Amino acid sequence: MGGLSPLFAPDRVAVVGATERPGSVGRALVENLADFDGEVVPVNPNYETVCGLPARDRVGDTDADLAVVAVPASAVLDVVREAGEAGIRHVVVISAGFGEAGGEGAARERDLIALADEYDLNVVGPNSLGVIGTPVGLNATFAPRAAPAGSISFLSQSGAFVTAVLDWAADHGVGFKDVVSLGNKAVLDEADFVASWGDDEGTDVIVGYLESVEDGRRFVEVAREVTPETPVVVVKSGRTEAGAQAASSHTGAMAGQDRAAAAGFREAGVVRVDTVQELFDAARVLAGQPVPETDGVAVVTNAGGPGVMATDAVGDAPLSLAEFGNHTLERLRDRLPEGANVYNPVDVIGDADNERLCAAVDAVLDDDAVGSAVVIAAPTATLDYGDLAADVADLQARHGVPVTTCLMGGERARSAEDALDAAGIPNYFDPARAVGSLGILSRYREIRERERAEPTTYDVDREAARDVLERAGERGATRLGVEAMPLLDAYGIPTPAGEVVDSPVDALAVAERIGDPVVMKIVSPDILHKSDIGGVKVGVAHEDVYDAFEDLVTRARNYQPDATILGVQVQEMVETESGVETIAGTNRDPQFGPLVLFGLGGVFVEVMEDTALRLAPLAESEARAMLDEIQAAPLLSGARGRDPVDEPAVTEALARLSQLVTDFPAILELDVNPLVARPDGVQAVDLRLTLDPDTL
Template identity: 85%
Template sequence: MGTLSALFAPERVAVVGATERPGSVGRALVENLQAGFEGDVVPVNPNYETVCGLPCVDGVGEAGADLAVVAVPVSAAVDVVREAAEAGIENVVVVTAGFGETGGEGAARERELEAVAEEYDLNLVGPNCLGIIGTAVGLNATFAPRSAPSGSISFLSQSGAFVTAVLDWAADHGVGFENVVSLGNKAVLDESDFVASWGDDERTDVIVGYLESIEDGRRFVDVAREVTRETPVVVVKSGRTEAGAQAASSHTGAMAGRDRAYAAGLREAGVIRADTVQDLFDAARVLAGQPIPDTDGVAVVTNAGGPGVMATDAVGDGPLSLADFGSATVDRLRDRLPGGANVYNPVDVIGDADNDRLRDAVDVVLADDAVGAAVVLAAPTATIDFTQLAADVADLQSRHDLPVTTCLMGGERAREADDVLEDAGIPNYFDPARAVGSLATLERYREVRDRERPEPTTYDVDREAAAATLDRARDRGATRLGVEATPLLDAYGIPTPAGEVVDSPTDALDAAERIGDPVVMKIVSPDILHKSDIGGVKVGVAHEDVYDAYEDLIARARNYQRDATILGVQVQEQVDTESGVETIVGTNRDPQFGPLVLFGLGGVFVEVMEDTAVRLAPVAETEALAMTEEIRASPLLSGARGRDPVDREAVAETVGRLSQLVTDFPEILELDVNPLVVRPDGVEAIDLRLTIEPES
């Protein structure tokens, strides 16, 4: 696959399927290209001599093009792409539908298309897409009703309809683009390819996207992690609900559902996730137009108390903080503002302020070392000229080189000012919270850019012992394992209580004698996942009661499920849980992103509380420590109600070791350690269950 820069900057474009028929895709493509493309446009259709006044050729091989846009019936599309490839055309956009999205025959046809692209090393967009735009050369190779204004944002979308809506909106809101691509079915080029290419494009300041799926999550993470060191990436990912997670067999599977996987993957990639389309383009505009702040201190300057309070609340709700002005700044404000003004943050210049007073206040606060960014808010008054205010703010922002957003709360009076601010790259909003939210986006990207990315620790483990445990399970046809798989944890250095799995009451007595009173006894069956729900766990069993407890556990299991496979009973050392906190560490293998690792509050109510943090495996210990701080129950780990703080480092090591285990053994699909009892002096894995593939 060649470089994608030529895809958006061709010299000669062939439109295969061009036609004079009004309302047709083939005609719209030609007309859109004629409207602004700096190169040559060649219609391809043996049934016409000319299309839209341009001479036609019979076949794409005669066009001499370096980009072919294919809009022919689906039955001919693969042959046309092969013909283009044989003519040396390396860049192809297939707008034709009727491929994989239709299933059956269409899916087979899409595989043929992929094979041709692989054979000839094509850069192929689509099929079933709207097309592409490259504003640097005026290229609009889409059938959208309007093109994109020029700018420094590159935009990808899995929905062609969304592209048309965004282009229409952008033209009215001063948002410009460098490149636009409708991904379609992503038969060849996908989101990772474009993010990688645009990350190297000096004309692209921000990459934004609308995604419904990511085909190869691990590749996307690897690509975006490098790109986001220099270029912000912001996406809206649709499909937050995951009904399938409810059917997962493990706690981790239920809680680390598909959206949690995407959230973890995007976080690891350094991608900023927007919740709405409005958030997406608010982020894009501020990242494209404003510098990244060095600190999170925000100054608020306003001529209206109410909007100032709203902005202050928005600062408190997010990652930013109100800047604490130095005494020199306060003195300068006091000298320049009337007695009724507030010279502390937020600065209120009061309602009779004119343009000079507002300008002076903004100039003073931007000079303060504690200020990393500013929000300027103004309600319309007879003493304020919004257009002049916009020019003043643009000038001050440029001179101080600090990010500024504005909230000029007006209608007609604010429109001309809005144009001035747009030209300066300063976002203007009617809502103070959006103005603050845009600055918060800059702070989020600064964290991404500056984030340390340590390599996960590689622990000294016994892989052979772990492999033997999994082999024994497969030999007996098991795919679901419980405490009989405890040797897996032992092999990877995760502490477990002393215990044995026995298959007779006599052996249970012997095991209890070796372990010491009292013991915990648990039914061992891959078919009974929730042992406590059927009374399959007995705690505090004295030596004289072990025999009867064994018999009772077996009977309960048989009564619950007569055909259940029962491997015996685990006799285990009783662990003091009172001095610790019951947590869960688990993994779930996602089809796109691979193994996820989850940590959170554990015990019998784990799915009720749903208090967890998720990361992609393998997990570095610094990230594992961050997971312990991220959950709502973090104060419990810090020693709430007079308890001693637990050993968070031991938790982080356990997370790291477990993530290494599931990375080493991809046949482990799901694994729960629940509870993992965390105490001041370490951790102990009390119970586990896992699901493995039937064949490695």
């Protein structure tokens, strides 16, 4: 695909399907282009003019560089082909009736993709609201309201959401550079626009509403390059468990589609928010304010209650209250009356005028411990909000420290917002939102400063691992258990001594070789939760091995008569008293590819759901960060007088597991549960995996 700038800044736009009919999409498109700096060419063989503009019969006669197509779905392919033959490389398909409409529509969408490939077309849609480029007055949409100009570029998978946002933005001082309604994303998707806007000097922030990510890996690769210079903020819907319902492993159930997206966004450096309000709070502060150098926040207020609310909000954000230096405290004491609080939060008390409040703001912004500040004011007879807004804007520009304000009230506050908007300072009625916006700045600083390490690779026996998987595939197995433990051995993940046997005599021989006592487990791809049916025996002495074998097989047969029984695993008994049972797992997401999960393991893993998730393959530094991320991290580091576990060994096991699942796409899901972490290393005690033999 070529550059996308002509989509938003064309010289000539052809509107195919333009019409005079009131209330039609074709008419709305032409009317919305009234302020376009370039030329608009309506295309409709049934009209000589549309809205006073000379019409053409065919798109091929327009010499346009952007075609906006609003014709019946059955006619779209002919129009797009003609546009391609005429050298028009940028097409927006407004028409619906494609992939969203079922069988015939899906086939039509596949044909559209083929045309785009044949003629090297940049196609937005189909089923799109259109595109907007404010610098040239382009509004190639059928939205009822134009976009205010600004430096935010906005993509949305929902056209209705675009119309709502444009209506809201006009009343809230939010301006846009470019806007695109993605529609069905048949050709161009979110990654294409993030890449384009990342190179666009007029775009300060990229924001988006997404319901899905078409190619998660590509999106991560693109966004990873963009986000250090241009912030990307996304709100994504679909935060349900539905995507995990078909998963057969603990990891698959706990990863789910939404958690996979969250892991992908984190890897990409994308700031993910939960609500539309947060989306545009983030966009405004990232577009208007510098990135803070520290997490320390100063709160300056003339009202104690809102100051306390802001202080509470600091605790909820990735921020801390700044501790002022002695010089700052002395300046505050000199400028504030007795009864004022010079410590953070600074309370200049209710009778403060502009000069007193701004003197406090000036002092705290000059303190090296202050990375950002919130200025809170309740309306009083001694304050002029207009002057205060101008003064705060001047102080922010002079110190270069990010500031948000909370000028509380109605009309008085709104009248001051023009000065604040011009300075890029967001104003909120709610102190928590003002603090939350500063938290977004802090999160983005971490993204910019994050050093991405290359995935760690190890010397492994890939052929031995392949042999395990291919032998399973040959017998048609799709689910493997402890019989696949040699897979872990091949990748250097420690496992207890053990062997799968198919007779009690062989079981006794293995037990004698391992030493007394042993653990015995039924081995069946059809029985996933062995402990639930009594399919595991722990601490079996040699003299009991024969009977234990017979009992395990009998229990399995009684539980599921048609189950495939591969035998019984006789395994070295692992000492767990000094260790912590964890889970290490992998899952292959359709969009984001292989994922690695780590958390508290054992039989309660799905109850606790205390896990961290990352994209594979992992660098050891990322694997190490996963250990600190779970709530049970103190158990690993030695809580309540216990010895800390061997965290480097756990880290290495996670990284090796990520290499395994990256090397073998046939592994769809894999659980090592428990992975026992002890002070002297780790051992993978149990294994369960799902295999796709067709990809071996």
